Amino acid sequence: MSDDNRILAEDVTYAYEEADKNAVNHLSLEIREGEFVAVLGHNGSGKSTFAKLLNALYLPSSGRVLVYGMDTADDEQLWNIRQKAGMIFQNPDNQIVATVVREDVAFGLENLGVEHDEMVRRIDEALESVHMTKYAEKEPHMLSGGQKQRIAIAGVLAMEPSCLIADEATAMLDPKGRKKVLDTVRRLNKEKGITVVWITHYMEEVTEADRVVVVSDGETAMIGTPREVFSKVEKMRELHLDVPRMTALAQDLREDGLPLRDDILTVEEMAEEVARLLCP
Amino acid sequence: MSMTLSHVCHTYSQGSAFEHLALNDINLEIREGEFIALVGHTGCGKSTLVQHLNGLLKPTSGTISLDGEDIHGEKTDRRALRQKVGLVFQYPEYQLFEETVEKDISFGPKNLGLDSREIDRRVRQAMEDVHLDYEKYANRSPFDLSGGQMRRVAIAGILAMEPKVLVLDEPTAGLDPRGRDRILTMVKHLHEDRGTTIIMVSHSMDDIATLATRIIVMSEGKVCLDGTPREVFAQREKMDEIGLGIPEAARLCQALRAKGLDLPDDLFTPEELHGAILRLWKEKGGC
Numbered sequence: 001m002s003d004d005n006r007i008l009a010e011d012v013t014y015a016y017e018e019a020d021k022n023a024v025n026h027l028s029l030e031i032r033e034g035e036f037v038a039v040l041g042h043n044g045s046g047k048s049t050f051a052k053l054l055n056a057l058y059l060p061s062s063g064r065v066l067v068y069g070m071d072t073a074d075d076e077q078l079w080n081i082r083q084k085a086g087m088i089f090q091n092p093d094n095q096i097v098a099t100v101v102r103e104d105v106a107f108g109l110e111n112l113g114v115e116h117d118e119m120v121r122r123i124d125e126a127l128e129s130v131h132m133t134k135y136a137e138k139e140p141h142m143l144s145g146g147q148k149q150r151i152a153i154a155g156v157l158a159m160e161p162s163c164l165i166a167d168e169a170t171a172m173l174d175p176k177g178r179k180k181v182l183d184t185v186r187r188l189n190k191e192k193g194i195t196v197v198w199i200t201h202y203m204e205e206v207t208e209a210d211r212v213v214v215v216s217d218g219e220t221a222m223i224g225t226p227r228e229v230f231s232k233v234e235k236m237r238e239l240h241l242d243v244p245r246m247t248a249l250a251q252d253l254r255e256d257g258l259p260l261r262d263d264i265l266t267v268e269e270m271a272e273e274v275a276r277l278l279c280p
Numbered sequence: 281m282s283m284t285l286s287h288v289c290h291t292y293s294q295g296s297a298f299e300h301l302a303l304n305d306i307n308l309e310i311r312e313g314e315f316i317a318l319v320g321h322t323g324c325g326k327s328t329l330v331q332h333l334n335g336l337l338k339p340t341s342g343t344i345s346l347d348g349e350d351i352h353g354e355k356t357d358r359r360a361l362r363q364k365v366g367l368v369f370q371y372p373e374y375q376l377f378e379e380t381v382e383k384d385i386s387f388g389p390k391n392l393g394l395d396s397r398e399i400d401r402r403v404r405q406a407m408e409d410v411h412l413d414y415e416k417y418a419n420r421s422p423f424d425l426s427g428g429q430m431r432r433v434a435i436a437g438i439l440a441m442e443p444k445v446l447v448l449d450e451p452t453a454g455l456d457p458r459g460r461d462r463i464l465t466m467v468k469h470l471h472e473d474r475g476t477t478i479i480m481v482s483h484s485m486d487d488i489a490t491l492a493t494r495i496i497v498m499s500e501g502k503v504c505l506d507g508t509p510r511e512v513f514a515q516r517e518k519m520d521e522i523g524l525g526i527p528e529a530a531r532l533c534q535a536l537r538a539k540g541l542d543l544p545d546d547l548f549t550p551e552e553l554h555g556a557i558l559r560l561w562k563e564k565g566g567c
Contacts, residue, residue, distance in 0.1 A: 042456040043426060090454075144322065171454045174322045175483050176523065201456035240458040245486060245528045249550045256554075258561055267528050271535035278541055278560050 004069035005033040007054060007085065007163060007195070012063035014049055014218075023049040025218035026063070031197060033162070036189045038206035038226075039199045039213045042240045046218035051167040051199050055085040068162065083112070085163040086156030090171050092148035095155075096140040101132070104140055105154045112159070126154040129192075130184050146177025150184055157188070163195040164188065170205065178205075203230070203242040207265050214239060227263040246270040281347060281364065281444040281477065283310040283333065288342035290328055302328040304501035306342070310445075315471045315478045317488035317509075319524060320498035326481050327370070329498070330447050333479065334365040363392060366443030370450050372434035373427065381407075381425075381433050382418040388441045406436035410466055428459030435463070439470075445477040446470060452487075464491065489513065489527040489548050497522065513548040529553045 008031075014024040024046045031037050041047040052058040053065050056072035068084050070077040089095055098104035105126055109119045127133045130150040140148060149169055156164060166185060170178040182205055189196045198209065206212050212229045214222040216239050222229050230236065233251045236243045243251075250264045250273070258277060264270050290303040302325045310316065318326050331337040332344055335351050335358055344351050351361050369375065378384035385406055389399045407414050410432035417425070422433050431451070438446070448467065452460040468491055470476040482488050488495060488509065495512040497505035499522050505512050513519070513526045516534065520526075530548040533556075537543050543556050 042458050043428060176321060203457075240456070242457045245550060246532065249529070249532075249554060252550075252554055253557060256558055256561075258557070267531045267535060270532055271539060274532075274536060274557055275539040275541065278557070278564060279539060 004066070005162065006066075007031040007068070007197070008066040009050075009053070010064050010066070012050075012053060012060045012065060014053060014058055015061050016049075022061070022218050024053065024060075027215075027218065027220055028063075029213060029220065029223075031163075031195060033195055034189070034193045036186070036196045036198065036208075036210045037213060038209035038211070039197060039215055040201065040203065040206055040229075040241060041215035042201055045215045047199050047215045048167050049218070050215060051087070051165055051197065054165055054197060055087050056081050057087070079112075083159050084161055085165055086159055086161040087165040087167065088149065088152045088156060088169050090168040092145045092152065092172065095152040096148060099139060101138050101140055101143075101151055102127070102136045104151055105158050108155055108159050122158045122160065123154075126157040129157055129188060130154045144177060145173045146180050149173065149177070149181045153181070153184060153188075161194070163197065165197040165199070167199045168201070169198075170200065170202065178202075201241070203244060207244060214241065227265060230265060231263045281312050283365075283445070284308070284345045284348075285310075285332070286343050286345075288329075288332065288339045288344060290325075290332065290337060291340045292328075294340065302501055303332070303339070306501075306503060308496070308503065308506075310477065310479065312444075312477055313471075313475055315491060315493045316480070317492035317495045318479060318481045318498065319483070319485070319488070319495060321523060324498045325501040326498050327449055330367065330449050330479065330481060333445070333447050334362050334367045336367065359392075363441050364443055365445045365447065366438040366441050368435055368438050368446070368448040368451055370453060371431075372438075372451075373422075373430035376422040376430060376434055379421060380419050381412070381422050384422050384433060385436045385440050388437055392441070402440040402442065403436075406440040409439050409470065410436045411462060412436065428455050428462065431455070431459070431463070432466075435466075443476070445479065447479045449481045450483065451480065452482075452484075460487075467491070485513070485519075485525060486527045486529075489529070490551075497524065509548060510546050514546050 009027055009029045012024055012027050013022050015022045027050060039047050053060060056078055059073050065072040067081045070081050072081055096104055097107050102123055105123045106119060109122060127136055130153050132150050132154060140151060170181050185196055188194045207226045209226055212226050213220055214229060221239055230243050230247045233243050233248060244265050246264050246267055250260045250270060254260050260273050264273060285306050285308040288303055288306040292300045292302055320326050332339060338352055349356060376384050378387060382403055385403045386399050389402050404414050412432055422430055451463050464487060467478055471478045492509055495509055496503055497512060505515060505518060513530045516526050527548050529550045532553055533543055533547040537545060547553055547556055
């Protein structure tokens with residue numbers, strides 16, 4: 001293993017069989033260690049395909065993906081890659097394999113042949129990290145969707161990965177469940193320095209990311225901080241994506257002549273700006 | 281067409297260790313032409329409530345009547361009830377089963393015993409209502425479509441029954457912004473142009489702020505707020521306490537008032553805020 005600690009997509013193209021165009025089209029991206037990178041795009045934009053290319057679930061038709069220096073096309077490295085970059089998916093019910101929470105978290109470790117004591121330590125730690133310790137002996141099917149997703153995250157954490165890839169992990173959850181899962185992942189990013197690739201079509205989930213990559217037609221349409229990306233209201237609308245409601249309101253008011261900042265994201269920032277203009 | 285729920289209670293698994301009171305003395309009058317948003321946390325009883333509206337679940341106690349007639353009365357035609365009150369479940373696309381879009385949508389009307397011309401008319405109309413081109417999609421397999429399209433096929437199957445009341449349980453869950461907007465525009469059109477009574481379960485206060493004529497808030501099996509969006513969103517403390525919050529525009533209105541701006545205290549849509557801020561700007565001589 002090299003000391004390269006990035007995930008690199010180099011001019012990656014992927015085409016599904018019988019498809020008339022590339023799902024991912026000459027996409028290049030560098031994800032640095034410890035970053036929280038959000039990948040935003042509408043359904044069919046290629047964002048999920050891209051996610052699956054990052055941990056060798058799919059292999060590029062051309063170009064290459066390097067995960068911590070390991071080429072995903074290299075069969076020998078497959079399990080090292082998956083251990084480094086763990087993935088969680090959209091449907092909470094499709095990711096649970098065991099009948100007891102603790103055994104579900106253990107599943108990956110058993111396959112790696114980790115020693116018993118070490119396994120117990122990792123499971124306890126992983127459950128603690130997602131605040132699910134008290135559910136360790138419960139049956140997964142009795143849990144809510146958000147709790148199941150946190151169990152799935154614990155299963156990935158037990159492998160001690162450097163990077164977590166979440167492919168629309170909150171799409172099927174209610175607002176409370178969504179918030180808990182996102183908060184959990186943000187905390188893991190901040191406290192443990194785990195690199196996060198957060199794939200979503202919910203604009204409000206990406207406003208705190210370090211960088212937002214907007215994908216459309218399999219290509220990078222925009223890339224920048226959330227503020228930079230969302231300030232392009234027109235462009236975002238063209239791509240059928242939401243912009244934060246306050247960003248849109250500020251844009252509408254600017255068109256009417258109010259000299260407001262163009263990078264407002266939150267209610268608090270908007271209130272501050274409007275008050276600056278209008279307060280006596 | 282009006283519905284009355286009177287002292288409706290529902291207990292799951294009565295008499296077992298898992299006994300759970302999901303609905304606790306619900307009293308509601310649903311009037312023709314309303315657009316009702318039903319909101320509350322997972323587990324508050326809203327999905328249980330909507331399944332009572334077309335008789336899928338029977339109240340443990342209390343009564344539900346449609347135009348004065350008890351829907352569980354001995355003489356009630358349950359099939360006619362399900363035709364009048366159409367229910368779109370969560371993730372309705374999981375219930376598609378036919379070989380073609382056309383067959384799937386016509387399944388309900390066929391069961392009503394309608395003649396083939398009427399069935400064809402209804403399928404075409406339903407597809408138009410959900411913005412699916414008949415020529416392009418009628419003979420396609422529903423399973424080859426995108427998630428958003430599959431959901432619209434499933435909804436078209438309910439619309440083809442020409443219900444007077446359309447109940448939708450989180451119709452936009454999991455869809456991307458474009459899919460969500462398409463569904464919401466379609467529901468709005470059915471309400472405004474067709475006069476269909478709408479009852480929609482939603483988690484987005486911002487979405488329902490501009491759509492609903494009435495908001496019913498549920499918590500722990502009970503109705504805890506019931507009024508126009510303006511009335512409900514004025515109850516910020518209560519909405520925060522339940523954990524639902526209020527639309528961003530309503531929060532902005534309150535934040536600006538707290539900073540001393542002269543705004544009405546009950547604005548809750550971006551359009552209202554836009555107008556009010558612009559007015560203040562002009563008064564101040566801005567241009």
